[in-house]
Amino acid sequence: MTNLAVLGFYLLIGFILKRSGKCPDNTAEVLNLYVIYAALPGVIFSKVPGLEFSADLLIPVIIPWVLLAFSAVFIFLIGRALKWRKEIVGALLVCVPLGNTSFFGFPMIEAFYGSDAIAYGLLYDQFGSFFGLAIYSTVIIALYKDQNETPTVTGVLKKIVTFPPFIALVLALLTKSLSYPDVFQSLIESLAVTLVPVIMIAVGFQLKFRLPKGSKTPLAIGLLTKLVLMPAVAMLLLFSFGFDSTLIQVTVFEAAMPPMITAGAVAIMAGLAPRLSAAMVGYGILLAFITLPLTYELMQFLA
Secondary structure, three states: OHHHHHHHHHHHHHHHHHHHOOOOOOHHHHHHHHHHHHHHHHHHHHHHHHOOOOHHHHHHHHHHHHHHHHHHHHHHHHHHHOOOOHHHHHHHHHHOOOEOOOOOHHHHHHHHHOHHHHHHHHHHHHHHHHHHHHHHHHHHHHHHOOOOOOOOHHHHHHHHHOOHHHHHHHHHHHOOOOOOOHHHHHHHHHHHOOHHHHHHHHHHHHOOOOOOOOOHHHHHHHHHHHHHHHHHHHHHHHHHHOOOOHHHHHHHHHHOOOEOHHHHHHHHHOOOOHHHHHHHHHHHHHHHHHHHHHHHHHHHHHO
8 A cells, every 4th residue: 555655645746746737848858768778678677588488478468459459349239339439439439448558557567466566467468458559549540530630550560669568578589588787777677776766756637537428338337447446357368377476467457457547548539538648547556545555455355
């Protein structure tokens, strides 16, 4: 609980900094760039070499794609049944399947499971959420935004292979059996410890809570699907494995993360119900401080 309270204070610091007017408007963008280019690669190089390879490591790679398919179909059918506008369906199709598995997920994993468990979250995030953002969200936006822009395979591949954390993950896997020089080991460890405070302050800086008029039902259904239904489906899928494994628990925990900030930003930039997309991210993060501890306690009970 102490770790969770610390995360809340980091979030509050970012929120206050934004409202103080003392920081440039692009502060969150700069902090995000630092995380992507420095802190997250530091975590990857410090945690991935400790992974013991087994078939179980495929679980956090496969589960996010199963959940993405399930949630996308569910939202599409609900939207059709309730006759939601195209932009609302498009916004939820982007925001619901893609969870905040790195910028919010890693600090939460560290708070509940310790820093070593972040390695499992990395697999879920990089091979699931990130690929989903690069591939799936590109397709959805091409289908649902007003302008017809067809995504190209080359463009998607370029996004993937040039993403610094993905490059770091590949290099860390390739050099897994090697010993790093002392100076490099010190560097990555010092960068890794900055991940949580910088991420949470950046998240707090970006929080928006404007409730979109006439979108209360889509907002409620979207958040219930993301924060409750998706982890419940993940638990059902993984029930036979038991919940005494940290890998299994972290996989479910990542499935329970609120909507991804980047996915919300992408939906906003594409003109897909901008206020709804912003509310999905903002309210999702606040509610996650309630739903994530409940998800954790439920798994401890089942274990």
